[in-house]
Amino acid sequence: MDNSGKGQSGGGAGHRAGPGDGKPGRPRMGGGILMGRPFGVPVYVAPSWFLVAALITWVFGGQLDRVLPELGRVRYLVALFFAVAFYASVLVHELAHTVAALRFKLPVRRIQLQFFGGVSEIEKETETPGREFVLAFVGPLLSLVLAGVFYLGMQAVEPGTVPGVLLAGLMISNLLVAVFNLLPGLPLDGGRMLRAVVWKISGKPMTGTVAAAWVGRALAVAVLIGLPLLTHARGGLGDGDSESLGGLDSLTDALLAAILAAIIWTGAGNALRMARLRERLPHLSARTLTRRAVPVEAATPLSEALRRANEAGARALVVVDGQGRPAALVRESAIVGVPEHRRPWVAVSGLATDLKDGMRVSAELSGEELLDTLRATPATEYLVVEETGEVYGVLAASDVERAFVSAMARPSS
Numbered sequence: 001m002d003n004s005g006k007g008q009s010g011g012g013a014g015h016r017a018g019p020g021d022g023k024p025g026r027p028r029m030g031g032g033i034l035m036g037r038p039f040g041v042p043v044y045v046a047p048s049w050f051l052v053a054a055l056i057t058w059v060f061g062g063q064l065d066r067v068l069p070e071l072g073r074v075r076y077l078v079a080l081f082f083a084v085a086f087y088a089s090v091l092v093h094e095l096a097h098t099v100a101a102l103r104f105k106l107p108v109r110r111i112q113l114q115f116f117g118g119v120s121e122i123e124k125e126t127e128t129p130g131r132e133f134v135l136a137f138v139g140p141l142l143s144l145v146l147a148g149v150f151y152l153g154m155q156a157v158e159p160g161t162v163p164g165v166l167l168a169g170l171m172i173s174n175l176l177v178a179v180f181n182l183l184p185g186l187p188l189d190g191g192r193m194l195r196a197v198v199w200k201i202s203g204k205p206m207t208g209t210v211a212a213a214w215v216g217r218a219l220a221v222a223v224l225i226g227l228p229l230l231t232h233a234r235g236g237l238g239d240g241d242s243e244s245l246g247g248l249d250s251l252t253d254a255l256l257a258a259i260l261a262a263i264i265w266t267g268a269g270n271a272l273r274m275a276r277l278r279e280r281l282p283h284l285s286a287r288t289l290t291r292r293a294v295p296v297e298a299a300t301p302l303s304e305a306l307r308r309a310n311e312a313g314a315r316a317l318v319v320v321d322g323q324g325r326p327a328a329l330v331r332e333s334a335i336v337g338v339p340e341h342r343r344p345w346v347a348v349s350g351l352a353t354d355l356k357d358g359m360r361v362s363a364e365l366s367g368e369e370l371l372d373t374l375r376a377t378p379a380t381e382y383l384v385v386e387e388t389g390e391v392y393g394v395l396a397a398s399d400v401e402r403a404f405v406s407a408m409a410r411p412s413s
Contacts, residue, residue, distance in 0.1 A: 032049070038098075041108045043091065044111070060083070061078075064078060068160075086169075086173050090117050091118065092146060093177065094139070096139050096141070097122070106123070106126065107123045116263060129197070129199040130196070136193045140181045144178045150174065185216030185217070185219040186268045188216070191216050210272065213269070213272040213275075224257050224261035227254070284366060285365070286361055286395055289399050290384045292316070293317060294317060297322075299347050302346045316393060316394035317394075319349060356377070358376060360385055363387075371400075
């Protein structure tokens, strides 16, 4: 299941693709307990997973009590094993997305197992609708393959035994994950596939996203209304002795429907928002956001440096060495912290940050490429240079972040 933007997947697995976390120049923090790095991609288990694992253990343990009452309390250990095995299947689903993304040269930030499944955080969008379709389809495909493997395993064991019940549960759960994720609406994998098809027909990725997002919202409404109605119809077929239990099931299913509908609706909205943001990202360029800068030597008093900048109409200071080569950038935050009466006595060298690898950026950078470059080397200011190596100016991370937030908040035309 895809989770474009900040949405979460519901009832299965997913992948998220986006231009970052909304904080240019800041690395994203890990999302829980690090479990390993298959294919070099960190896998985290979110704290919410433990809540779901406990819920699965309790529910599946109750089912085991009806099927295998001789297990007694041991049924909860068996149910816990089922919960872990199910999420291992979800991890396989996510690894399918990850391997496909890496095959298409798309960086994957991490995999996270969480409340309603999993998320593969893919940092860039695919370049073609064909790759988009493949990237989305491999997850449900692997879930279907796993369902088939567990079905074959069922044939090799005796029905009604612990292995038989476990294999049946895993077969059904993987089948449900595959079918649910194939529903044609964002943020589900089927929504990504629908997006790819519309993109191919229209030639416009945004058209595909809009179509898949609105189908996703329709699915959310269908889940919110349809699941409780289905439960009510099922309860109507029962006998009077099960009326109270049926009422409890109806309440539980209504709550589950509300949660799933909220997740799908939010995920669809986030996918649409991020797609609109990507349309505007090309306008986020280093050249247009760069501040004009004046060169000053390290021993220059701050008051004199600011006087020169004001005369030149500049808003940044670059410390140069004896040969006039840039060596450091004066931090804007440090300037603000110096009282005006102290500025004649403070040298700019005491307020500067030495230029390091990654703090020189090309004036030609724009969009996601610019954000990726800044994110790779977090800093408050960057030296912007022309392709010839000539200094163009200074880019403040705060200016990029303001432009980024403005692009996110601006209504779509």
